[in-house]
Amino acid sequence: MTSPDRKQETFSFTPGASLPNGLGRSGVIHTPHGDIRTPAFIVVGTQATVKAVLPRDVAELGAQAVLANAYHLYLQPGADLVDEAGGVGAFMGWQGPTFTDSGGFQVLSQGAGFKKVLAMSTAGLASDDVIAKGKDRLALVDDDGVNFRSYRDGSKHRFTPEVSMRIQHQLGADIMFAFDECTTLMNTRGYQEASLDRTYAWALRCLREHRRLTEERADKPYQGLFGVVQGAQFEDLRRKAARDLAEAEVDGQVYDGFGIGGALEKENLGTICRWVNEELPDDKPRHLLGISEPEDLFAAIETGADTFDCVNPSRTARNGRVYTADGCYNVDTLPSKRNFSALEPGCDCYTCTHHTRAYLHHLTRANELLLYTLMTIHNERFHVRLVDDIRHSIETGDFDSFRDDFLGRYRRTKK
Numbered sequence: 001m002t003s004p005d006r007k008q009e010t011f012s013f014t015p016g017a018s019l020p021n022g023l024g025r026s027g028v029i030h031t032p033h034g035d036i037r038t039p040a041f042i043v044v045g046t047q048a049t050v051k052a053v054l055p056r057d058v059a060e061l062g063a064q065a066v067l068a069n070a071y072h073l074y075l076q077p078g079a080d081l082v083d084e085a086g087g088v089g090a091f092m093g094w095q096g097p098t099f100t101d102s103g104g105f106q107v108l109s110q111g112a113g114f115k116k117v118l119a120m121s122t123a124g125l126a127s128d129d130v131i132a133k134g135k136d137r138l139a140l141v142d143d144d145g146v147n148f149r150s151y152r153d154g155s156k157h158r159f160t161p162e163v164s165m166r167i168q169h170q171l172g173a174d175i176m177f178a179f180d181e182c183t184t185l186m187n188t189r190g191y192q193e194a195s196l197d198r199t200y201a202w203a204l205r206c207l208r209e210h211r212r213l214t215e216e217r218a219d220k221p222y223q224g225l226f227g228v229v230q231g232a233q234f235e236d237l238r239r240k241a242a243r244d245l246a247e248a249e250v251d252g253q254v255y256d257g258f259g260i261g262g263a264l265e266k267e268n269l270g271t272i273c274r275w276v277n278e279e280l281p282d283d284k285p286r287h288l289l290g291i292s293e294p295e296d297l298f299a300a301i302e303t304g305a306d307t308f309d310c311v312n313p314s315r316t317a318r319n320g321r322v323y324t325a326d327g328c329y330n331v332d333t334l335p336s337k338r339n340f341s342a343l344e345p346g347c348d349c350y351t352c353t354h355h356t357r358a359y360l361h362h363l364t365r366a367n368e369l370l371l372y373t374l375m376t377i378h379n380e381r382f383h384v385r386l387v388d389d390i391r392h393s394i395e396t397g398d399f400d401s402f403r404d405d406f407l408g409r410y411r412r413t414k415k
């Protein structure tokens with residue numbers, strides 16, 4: 001039987017080139033299912049599928065890894081079934097590395113509010129402004145875990161750090177995240193402090209359970225576990241959370257990497273990343289949860305984030321919105337109707353090398369399903385390639401000029 005310590009050695013991070021600021025860097029995450037060259041954009045496959053795209057085409061568009069959602073797969077088809085299938089990669093027919101999130105964000109975001117502005121407990125719901133109108137509260141937090149109702153059928157469930165670890169071990173992704181509490185920017189300072197204490201206590205419980213499950217499932221590949229740094233917009237809380245997680249250890253089990261989570265305002269995204277990454281060790285990877293806008297990617301990479309995930313490229317694709325170096329546009333506009341050039345001239349994706357704007361415009365008007373596939377391939381390729389190009393610019397020492405050129409053009413024509 002392989003000891004957890006031996007197994008943990010199969011997961012590692014090798015830092016590469018650095019930016020002059022000492023924070024931004026390239027590198028390689030080594031996982032049992034292959035390497036991820038960083039910075040890297042991780043494609044989201046919430047329900048063990050990148051919506052409308054074959055796994056073969058996900059690989060062809062350059063995605064290095066796929067992130068699935070623990071909460072959704074727990075509800076349907078069930079983590080035990082995915083375990084039986086050999087883990088989420090084998091189940092969905094994806095050969096490369098996989099990530100799962102802890103389910104915390106999805107469970108807790110049912111508390112009130114959505115996206116990055118959230119509140120998850122009765123204390124956090126002091127302000128009516130954070131409660132989405134017309135929504136019943138579906139989740140309640142206590143110090144031990146979260147009670148919630150399924151969005152599918154209203155059935156009652158409970159997640160704790162131990163439950164999240166068990167589900168994520170059954171899903172079998174190469175990288176998983178500790179169960180944490182997200183707060184909103186509207187929560188008081190006192191609430192943020194109490195929440196951070198709770199998240200830290202949960203972080204230790206996750207490490208303990210992760211070690212136990214690693215030992216119990218000795219025949220399975222090692223799964224890297226990332227601690228999630230919270231602390232909202234408070235510098236001292238973010239720095240403390242990062243230091244505490246970097247030093248967290250239970251029976252020799254430490255975190256393999258870190259996630260930067262919770263409420264972020266666009267304006268201070270780079271600042272918060274910098275606070276956190278100045279505290280985190282250089283020899284472990286850092287994942288910024290849920291971002292994809294080009295400005296945000298540049299800001300996060302410059303301040304030391306290595307990987308990113310977001311549903312936005314595929315979600316906007318299904319709404320007919322296309323990303324290009326000249327900004328975003330809707331394919332369902334009149335200038336597209338007789339435009340026989342590519343969605344983005346010069347793009348190397350399948351869609352742009354085989355089809356025209358006029359054809360995509362036609363698919364939109366005819367409500368054809370192929371639109372989803374072709375648009376998603378392009379948008380995901382756009383994000384994957386952008387982050388690959390940023391990595392290249394770090395390695396060749398051209399980051400600043402690449403960023404200024406890219407964002408100058410992107411913003412000038414952004415609609």
Ligand SMILES: [Zn+2]
Nearest residue numbers: 347349352378
């Ligand atoms: Zn394209």
